Amino acid sequence: MMKLYLNFFCRDIEAQCRFYGAVLGLPEHEALRSPIYRALQGPGFELGFNAWPAYELLGLRERAPAAGKTAPVTCYPTLMLHDPAAVEQAAKACIAQGGQLLQGPFATYYGQWQAVLCDPESQVLRVACVGLPPGHEAPALDALLNQSSH
Known part of the structure; x- marks a missing residue:
């Protein structure tokens, strides 16, 4: 069985986690909390929110949008x-x-x-x-x- 983990890069992981939790009616997976990560638990999937430092941790610094800019929809x-x-x-x-x-x-x-x-x-x-x-x-x-x- 496969489970999907979908992650967003976010400027404010707390606010984004609250937003998606309220819109989708999903609970936070509190055991996964860290200073740079929050997640919501869904049926068969997990929706994660990575703080900006995760770009660096994942080797994606060059792909991060410039400060104040919106990332393109890809x-x-x-x-x-x-x-x-x-x-x-x-x-x-x-x-x-x-x-x-x-x-x-x-x-x-x-x-x-x-x-x-x-x-x-x-x-x-x-x-x-x-x-x-x-x-x-x-x-x-x-x-x-x-x-x-x-």
Whole structure:
């Protein structure tokens, strides 16, 4: 069995741990606490928050964003929730905790209900579920591609 450990580099590991814990309803894995690390325990995964010194410890100093700059989006987690109401709740909690709703919630062409969010340190994540709420249909991919080309 495999378990996913997903880590974010953070300027404030305490605040980020609280934000994600509140938005996703996950408890802190307190046994892993250190001066430069916090983690949340999820079912089959762990969400970690590394303080800035971890760039150096991992040999990634050259890849750290400059002070005051936002890191480019090169990947993002998608957390699959159990139903559309949970996606709606996570989006509302994100805003209430100081994050941003970047898009959605909306129907995807592949039949998921999702929202694209941004945490207080500008990290991007998605929350989604399989299935759509009543009254919503999956848009056709061709229509979406035509919209984006204009």
